[in-house]
Amino acid sequence: MGQANFSTRERILGVAETLFARHGFAGASLRQVTATAKVNLAAVNYHFGSKDGLIEEVFRRRLDELNRERLAALAAAVAREDATLEDVLDAFIRPALNQSQQAAGGGAFVRVLARAYAEHDERLRKFLSENYGHVLREFALVFARFLPHLDKEELYWRLDIIAGAVTYAMADFGIIKRRASTSEDAHRKQAIGHLVAFAAAGLKAPGM
């Protein structure tokens, strides 16, 4: 997995992210993780206390990064006086899809995220809502300015729909397969474009 030059701690985190995504939290054993990372088995408990501690750290690292990028992109969009609804949507969508395809982590985290949702583990769910809710709320405030025809409830419904579509796209669940003639980068940009256009049309629809 090509992490030979990093510290023990970082090698474990990188490999764990990949293997948790591929086999699940319960399905990926610490022996698999440590063997792949070429570190001693006991290193996980030494550096992270327990397997749960490792899971939480894998998680926090990527989510914090995504939150930072989204909020920065939002701030940049708002700062421009001619910002459009599409620009704000782009600030929400682009960092997510970028992170899902970047080399380090290789889209593993988003599958870990999807799995964490699926696990329905209350601890992880609470962690997510605490560390992600405020981002969604900031975006909602900005969206509300562009969409005065929607009341708060209607707006949140629609943002929820968008978050669903983006999460799904991040995890690469979709049926649309990239053609050999299209680079990963071009494919991602296509996905971003379609998502932004689709979401903008959905948001602009009249209230019910």
Add this chain to the structure above:
Amino acid sequence: MGQANFSTRERILGVAETLFARHGFAGASLRQVTATAKVNLAAVNYHFGSKDGLIEEVFRRRLDELNRERLAALAAAVAREDATLEDVLDAFIRPALNQSQQAAGGGAFVRVLARAYAEHDERLRKFLSENYGHVLREFALVFARFLPHLDKEELYWRLDIIAGAVTYAMADFGIIKRRASTSEDAHRKQAIGHLVAFAAAGLKAPGM
């Protein structure tokens, strides 16, 4: 889990669906399943051959049902001469959300579905595309009649986005929590309405 009157086989399937959804395929042990179902541990291997056999059967049962309901609703919509785009979307979305909240299974299957996606297990993925792809293709044919302004690729991108939002909604991942004053039934109908309206607006948007 109140399955006392069913056969051993059915009790195992019902309990397994719930526990797989709650703890994952690897996280839920056969000992948990058989103890909850009040059957002998060896019954799983007797009736399903292996744990993988049980997983596949849990899966096939619900997916077949969903496919049947969606295609029936599509046929009913197409049969009516005044059918709208929204009617077709409804045929795609309503069966999914209905199944996700019905008493038997209790929405467990959709989390099992989400997990199967996340597992990224090639066997399960192939199974899914083989047993679900034709449904999506049939819907695409009908959508294409309503949306002559979209070429095939653009249409599939948008259907993929819709499928993502619906899957997300099925799994009840969303941030929107049902209010105590709203019944589950009313909440589901609201979700269907919002999804249909949002998706219709997204589909009707001009091509890129």
Add this chain to the structure above:
DNA sequence: CTACCATTCAAACGATCGTTTGACGAGATT
């Protein structure tokens, strides 16, 4: 040089995993 601290290591712990086995009994078949 000595003492110290952080880190890594091989080895083992008990617990739990999926699966297999062979016995047992109730009904159906000959």
Add this chain to the structure above:
DNA sequence: AATCTCGTCAAACGATCGTTTGAATGGTAG
């Protein structure tokens, strides 16, 4: 009545799990 089949059962199998232990290692400070 004797035989066979199907489903269930308690018990055990070897494998693998997360975690713990105590010794070895190597760089740093006194």
